[in-house]
Amino acid sequence: MNVWRRVLGALIVAVGVGAASTAFADSGSIRLTVVKGGWFLGANGGSGVLVYHGKRYPLSVGGIDAGLVFGVSKTEFHGRVSRINRPSDVAGVYGAGGAGAALGMGARVIALTNEKGAVLELQGRQIGLIANLDLSGLVISLR
Template sequence: MNIWRRFWCALVVAIGVGVSVPAFADSGGIRLTIVKGGWILGANGGSGALVFHGRRYPLSVGGIDAGLVFGLSKTEFHGRVTHISRPSDVAGVYGAGGAGAAVGVGARVIVLTNEKGAVLELQGRQIGLIANLDLSGMVISLR
């Protein structure tokens, strides 16, 4: 009898875990153009758009970089944002640590998460002359 009781308890727990999955999260396409520059301390800013359920939502980007930053670059990102239920879930604070350099044209790939759980998976082309070893903070907001 004891083995059957354990079996049924395990089955109930497994079903309970399956039922308690978080609410369905959606995804959308995103494009961002970010200009980054600095001398020791840096700043970044730009704009872009989120495409969610066939609608386009304009975005603005701004932030700071602390660490070793030297130069100026422009990056055009494209990718997707996941784990969102509505467009406003993209808005928030994103942070990342990074190191890199660009002389002329280079590629850039980054994954960021905000406090609402939205995940940005971005790739793009970076143009400029920049070297960095820094912590970056970026705020994305709907316009």
Template sequence: MRISGQFRAVFIALIAVVAASITSAAYAESGTIRISVVKAGWFIGGSGGSGTLTFRGRVYPLSIGGLSAGLVFGASQTDFVGRVSQIRRPSDVAGVYGAAGAGAALGAGARAIVLTNEKGAVLQMSGREVGLMANADLSGLVISLR
């Protein structure tokens, strides 16, 4: 009988953990995001821009900033449009996003990216890049609500 009581307690605890994770994932929502980022550099690069998050019918202004290190030459502007998922409130979008990437733009080109921050927000964006840029770098992007 003692083993079945311990088994029952472990089983109930396991069910509680699974139920909590299912309900928290079920309440996560998504929104749309539009950002415009200007990137420039010579070995070390910087980026900055602005954008908007549309979430639950409201529009929230965003500020974007970041650094890149590696092979970074030139300057470009990229206008991204996409979806942000796994958020519960607008402030979940704010945070630090890291990426490793490589690419080149001469004139106009396309770009797609998927990023995740420390709060679990997932950005899936694509857009048009204009400029003269060659990069193979590690970069960090900081998004904040204005």
């Protein structure tokens, strides 16, 4: 019986620690400019800025697209990053699968999560001529 109390106590502590780290997580605003292009295989790259506790942190963006990608587009994203405890938590690999097309201007909304649990909620305008059905990887790093 005493063993079960210890196991139950350990589970309660583990759940409490996990909930506490999420409960105290913070958020910031983010802007990204991403240029995407390809012919079957594609790539994307760009830059941005994270504003966290009033300080600006420059960002680099890069990645690849595997699938059907035809054309070139540029997207200006703005939004919010949540579930971070420090600016470096925004850095990481974000993955997404999707399909889309743009001819001229279009709107784009996306939500992504990295391996640290940071959540990006972005919206923006896409300009260009592109059609895609792909798996995309987006890597964000602090400069």
